[in-house]
Amino acid sequence: MANLIVRNIDDNIVDALKARAGKHGRSAEAEHRLILESALLGPVKKSFAQALKSIPDVGDDSDFERINDNAGDRDVFN
Structure with missing residues (x-):
């Protein structure tokens, strides 16, 4: 497996990553891996035929079937 180094990340992003990781009971590194995986290898979209x-x-x-109740005979906005 490869290593990935990301430089010059805003402190707010790092803090949010750590908070999200803590919320999920994971390390920041593990959370980072999951975020990358879901963003890049996320669910495969269905074709129109599959949908x-x-x-x-x-x-x-x-x-x-539409039921004709003679709605044309009355003004529906009054």
């Missing part, structure tokens, strides 16, 4: 396939079947088209 469509993941939509659950919620019924027949007839379940969603």
